[in-house]
Amino acid sequence: MAATADLALAEPRSSPVGQCAYCHGEDGIARDTEVPHLAGQNEKYLFNQMMAFRAGKRPHKEMRFMARNMTVQEVAALAAYYAALPPR
Amino acid sequence: MAATADLALAEPRSSPVGQCAYCHGEDGIARDTEVPHLAGQNEKYLFNQMMAFRAGKRPHKEMRFMARNMTVQEVAALAAYYAALPPR
Numbered sequence: 001m002a003a004t005a006d007l008a009l010a011e012p013r014s015s016p017v018g019q020c021a022y023c024h025g026e027d028g029i030a031r032d033t034e035v036p037h038l039a040g041q042n043e044k045y046l047f048n049q050m051m052a053f054r055a056g057k058r059p060h061k062e063m064r065f066m067a068r069n070m071t072v073q074e075v076a077a078l079a080a081y082y083a084a085l086p087p088r
Numbered sequence: 089m090a091a092t093a094d095l096a097l098a099e100p101r102s103s104p105v106g107q108c109a110y111c112h113g114e115d116g117i118a119r120d121t122e123v124p125h126l127a128g129q130n131e132k133y134l135f136n137q138m139m140a141f142r143a144g145k146r147p148h149k150e151m152r153f154m155a156r157n158m159t160v161q162e163v164a165a166l167a168a169y170y171a172a173l174p175p176r
Contacts, residue, residue: 035133
């Protein structure tokens with residue numbers, strides 16, 4: 001709860017990056033080895049995967065929930081954001 | 089056909105990296121923007137995704153075919169190989 005509240009304070013309401021950062025890192029480098037790094041990943045790939053999670057075509061409970069709470073514009077912005085970050 | 093034949097010649101029979109490289113790059117950097125880069129990705133994530141493709145839990149026709157033609161040992165070796173490559 002505390003961590004979630006901190007993320008909510010740190011990020012403007014319109015940006016869902018804080019929610020992604022919890023697992024994928026603010027810098028797009030995941031600390032959990034079962035979670036993919038997103039930094040420097042292909043923007044189109046990231047966008048397509050988010051849309052696949054959203055539609056349930058790529059099954060993942062948490063990612064489906066996250067993606068369904070975003071607009072297509074927010075998904076596109078996130079894909080562009082993480083693709084632009086430098087990889088490790 | 090020519091490209092496939094070249095890959096087959098370039099890689100020893102026991103290594104399936106040549107097949108991956110066709111889409112993901114020999115260096116793990118995909119040229120097609122709809123394909124994910126694999127270089128430097130988390131090894132466990134790569135392994136888990138390959139097993140998910142294999143079982144059909146993550147739907148992808150081509151990846152399912154590729155993964156089904158590999159042993160678990162080959163999948164593990166590929167995950168380790170791509171995870172160890174430097175990202176862009």
